[in-house]
Amino acid sequence: MADLDFETQLSRLYGQAPVFRDAELFTQQVTGKLDRGWALRRVLIGATGVVAGVAAAVQLVGARFASEFSQMSQDSAHQLYASLDKVVDRYDQLFTLGGGETLWLGVALVVLALGFAVTRLVDEV
Structure with a gap:
C-alpha cells in the first residue's frame, strides 16, 4: 500500500500553482490577447450577421x-x-x-430670324 503521507504531500503540491517572478506580466499578456481576440470575434460575428441579414432580406x-x-x-x-x-x-x-407645312415654315422663319439677330450682335461687339 502507498504511503498516505506521500500522497497527501503530492496532492498538496499539485493543488498549488508554482509562483514565478513574471507571473503578473504573463497574466496581463494572456488576458490582453484574449480580450483582443474577443473584440475581433465580436466584429467578425457582427459583420457576418449583417451580411446574412442582408442576404436573407434580399431572398425574402x-x-x-x-x-x-x-x-x-x-x-x-x-x-x-x-x-x-x-x-x-x-x-x-x-x-x-390648318396644314402642318405652315407651322413648320413659321418655325423655320423664327430660327432664321434668331440666327440673323445673333450674327448682328456678334458683329457689333
Missing part, C-alpha cells in the same frame, strides 16, 4: 415580391406607352391642324 423580397414587381413594371410600361401615344396624337393634331 425576391421570393415574395418578384411576381408583384413584374406585374407592376408591366402595368407601368403599358401606362407609359399609353401616355406617350396620347402626347404624340396631340402633337400630330397640332401639326396637321
